[in-house]
Amino acid sequence: MGILERGGNAFDAGCAAAFTLQIVEPHLNGPGGDVPVILYDAKTEKPEVICGQGPAPAGATIEHYRSLGLDLVPGTGLLATCIPGAFDTWMVMLRDYGTMRVRDVLEAAIGYARNGYPLVERIPATIRTVEQLFREHWTSSAAVYLPGGKVPEPGDLFTNVKLAETYERVLRECEGGSREEEIERARKVWSQGFVAEAIDTYCRTQDVFDVTGTHHRGVLTGQDMATWQATIEAPIHYDYGRYRVFKPSTWSQGLACLQQLSLLKGFDLDKLDVTGPDFVHLIVEAAKLAFADRESFYGDPTFVDVPIETLLSDGYNAERRRLITDTASMELRPGSIAGKGGKVDARISSGKRVAVGATGAGEPTVGDIETFPSGNTRGDTVHFDIIDRWGNMVSSTPSGGWLQSSPIIPELGFCLGSRAQMFWLDESHPAALVPGKRPRSTLTPTLAYRDGAPYLAWGSPGGDQQDQWIPQMFLRHVHAGMNLQESIDAPAWHTEHFPGSFWPRTSRPGVVVLESRFPEATIAELKRRGHQVEVGGPWSEGRLTGARKEGNRLKAAANPRGMQGYAIGR
Template sequence: MQFTTRPEILGTFGVATSTHWIASTVGMSILEKGGTAIDAGAAMGFVLQVVEPHLCGPLGDMPALVQIAGEDAPRVVCGQGTAPAGATIEHYKAEGLDMIPGSGLLATVIPGAFGAWMLMLRDHGRLPLRDILEPAIHYARHGHPTLARVSATIEGLADFFRDEWPTSYETWLPGGSAPAPESLFCNPALADTYDRILTEAEAATGREAQIEAARRAFYEGFVAEAIDDWIKEACVMDAAGGRRKGVLTGQDMAGWQATYEDPLSVDYGDWTVWKAGMWTQGPTFLQSLRILDGSGVDQMDLNGADFVHTVAETMKLAFADREAYYGDPTHTDIPTETLLSKAYGADRQKLIGPKASFEQRPGQIDGFDLWTQEAIKRAGKDVVAGPGAGAGEPTMAHLSEKRGDTVHIDVIDRWGNMISATPSGGWLQSSPVVPGLGMPLNSRAQMFWLTEGLPTSLAPGRRPRTTLSPSMAGRDGKASLAFGTPGGDQQDQWQLILFLRLVHGGMNLQAGIDAPLFNTSHFQASFYPRATQPGHLMVEPAFGDAVIADLRARGHDLQVAEPWTVGRLTAASRDPDGLLRAAATPRLMQAYAVGR
């Protein structure tokens, strides 16, 4: 018997798991109404915008993996918006910037999450749009219990909002004070926005026509018009400490649509793992599996020092390649085939030694010397954050009181449809609330560099290289496991650890999630101010004193986290006989899995 903090959820009708208990139960209610996993995932996604506004918002972004029953392999849904037409390196440098701020109007790209949800609902949902949006409207209109972390985040930004972002002050501090933990918090402007979208949608006849009308209201109608009108005049403080105007326009929004893509994948033993493309950090997971193949990791104690050291050193190598090579493949020729090849992984494995590495070591691939040199140079620079608020992504609990980061959703329905989605962006810390909409813009453009010639160079129409990274895996070439986590640069680290424990340790989902976690910040951070911490390794104290001492002896710059603070994993799976399983992390006391 595997002892866990809570039971692994088992059933045959459906399972839903996410980073907030309200979203998970809303997802289950949608399944009970006859909705698909995609219907449930969408309803959960909209609710998470309301109950975790410090982690995601309606004007954010989202990649997802969907496995449709009867289809051979998952598909990627790209809800990552692109840089606006006015987002040029020349313009940003003329604004006095050498790095894109972590907040403010120049940090935004076209919001993609709404379009992605509409695309999936149109093609793979069953229920009317009203059923999907009404739970979010209810909690925005009538209130939801304020998380302590939301309260602390708003309280910490109260003075800044009052002085610099008055629309945010009005929204998040109604009456002039932050909502107390567990008090009911309402966002009536957001409820009004979604109500109006529904009203305009329901003027059309038929489910698909209504979904398309909702998409148009968002990207071509009153939502885009409100954003366009405001940005023309707004000049707001950003994380770099300056007041600057934005470049996003309604025309940018009208010209963008969410799309489907084929995933990238690698085989690992009798498993296949699928991830989104090189515009995400997801391929670091795949590269790590290639590096670990034949390393002996399958024979290691999965809570031992050998395992932690080997996996951490592997991740350093994979993420060094992320910094050198990853970017939007529709704009740049990226050596994807080489990076994911067995031969390249075997060569990289040879670099793992008995001691912790403090070097940034992207692989050397012919024809890409400039990229590797630039990645090493950037990682060696000292970085200093500007004086403004909103530096980068909300941080984990052990780093500040602004806890948490991003959200995650996994759902499987009775028919075998599956979704793994990681919505993010549009946090309350990212940008001022757009007047009349109740929602702030995203800050994903901070992933770009203001240097020409790189796969991550800022350019109009280019996708930023996102950290958002849902996962699917399965045997015999068919997906049976959906999993993921918030966590910025840590997402694929924690997911890799969970996967290895499921594959090599025979753990059930909950036991794999409950086991102690670790991560490294050795490589270049994705979020402003883009710092590196060479040799860094964070571990949970549950590894034990002997393992921690061993890791220190191997030279790791070790940081021992507070207990139960690393990772926010959720997962769901489907056995060949139809038995469904789901689990969610006990860390931070928010995530829950439900099912029957």
């Protein structure tokens, strides 16, 4: 908000927010992570996507991982690392859409890193889950996150001076000349200068303990860093009544949201109670079909010919829609498209998902078993939506580089990400590991037009749940007439029917986790229809935020769950 009040636009504000979130929520994102951005530029009057999902390094081959005795990419450590994409993404957005200089968008983050910020409750809780890992194996992380040898307490003032020094050095080496020249020098300092050199040395020399229980050296190199840049591309979209919904392409899971809308277009949702069993059942069953197609068809479109038009077509979805009956499906049923798709690996979990153990796994923060009996993830990443006075819009879901992803690189004060765990070590799979290929990310910000005009930016953290909670909010808003806050606050749910995107990639057929605020009659009827219902906490589902524009009036709403979401404006 400070950036906007100083005359910056939504893109300047997004950069500043993103860098600050790396500091104050290190359990949810970091400089070594990745990010998709979807935006509307009021000058060009068109939506665009900035892809900050770094690809697999040149040395990340299926043969290499198999030679190490692995059948999955580990969920933590250096083998799970893709090329970090966040920094270059924010510099590209600042250069092409913003108005401010590098210092303007970095100074708040540097201030918090050097002078301190009060810890939210989930940061110490996350550190506690990996405390022994830090003490016994990741000692560089212990040096930062166990100050004085202890797990910090909520509210403690916490600093990361080394990360502050990293960004201060970037400024020293880039400043001078025009705004654009500064930004280009900053990009080069990151991808070819001291940052890339430190990452290269660390990955070449350190054998890091990971979730497999053994030590592995990384494959990311300085050459990988030097040869990659964030790219600007067109979004994909689907028309749903008055609305056109935009998503990043199939290197994300965004198409799964659009497929759900295409399937649900055949039902009259206007007449349904959003807390009733029919509404929940139809959306759950549509999600099962869409995510089955995700497993079979989605991958980096530079490497995989994903049949997007067919997957969104009326004919294809009319056939798929016939599979939705009054009974819950227990099967993973991808569609059939000639010459397309791959084998689906539906690993079945032997029981309930469990909390993160001493070695860490998957998405970063997992609720304790007593509070979240389903093992429901809490947090996972960050999300923001911004609209400015000129009508520019930005929606982004920065993630990765979590404090529990891999050890802190001592010279830099941050760790690398673990997004490569989303690849499969199967050459026939559309999401197979290939050097230079982007993993099929769960990160999926959203934009929508209404009646041909830019209208809504929204999204959520939550891994595989993102494109379940995102359409739920949208459908409540569109069909039940709920405002944004009501659409976020309404009781929510998710299914775990399909294989998860994170290690160990298991599925729980038929499982639906609902907030306890649902009526007992709804829960009972869903069970009668065959859903494997688990009831979570009353405010345990979704991390949504949204901002909308109607004429000259701006509105926003934020998730009350976890008390970390905010909607502000003036």
